[in-house]
Amino acid sequence: MKKPVLLLILAIFLHSCDESQFYESTWTDKETENVILNIEKKDGKFWLTQYDQSMEIVDEGKNSYATSSNFDIPLTLDSENNILTIRNVDYILQKNSNKGQFTGNWKNEKGEPSFAVQIDENNDLNWDFKNGDDKSARYYPKPTKNGFHFSIGQYTLSYQISDGFLIDNKGNKYSKDLIQN
Structure with a gap:
């Protein structure tokens, strides 16, 4: 007792x-x-x-x-x-915010493309896309209710997090690289 x-x-x-x-x-x-x-x-x-x-x-x-x-x-x-x-x-x-949850290095389950998402010194969210050996291209997404979207040419890409995966509007799944440099 x-x-x-x-x-x-x-x-x-x-x-x-x-x-x-x-x-x-x-x-x-x-x-x-x-x-x-x-x-x-x-x-x-x-x-x-x-x-x-x-x-x-x-x-x-x-x-x-x-x-x-x-x-x-x-x-x-x-x-x-x-x-x-x-x-x-x-x-x-910030780590619990929508921006914070998207931050990190993401890889497509099929290999390419991959991208790095980061919050810069101005609190803007930057997405650096890399497809193969090409140079990465930077995009600045707009927030949506459940994630972010942006346009590349005539296409609008939308992303949201579900069950720990990042999923785009085409159904592609991306997993977070847990080893950050």
């Missing part, structure tokens, strides 16, 4: 010892995935950076906020759903 009680007390203690409820990571707005926030820890403090402005995060449990010399901005983190809310705008971890 003593061992289970001790383990329960230890678990409660470790849970209550979290330095902060905020995750060091890159966040993007849930609706458009265009706005980027970074939260990082420097000198024992958490900082929120958006564009060229950095603000210290003061974590007081339910009353957390980002502060600057002129104003405070209330923050709420739903850690169960990984949603950060600032000024009624929901942010999700």
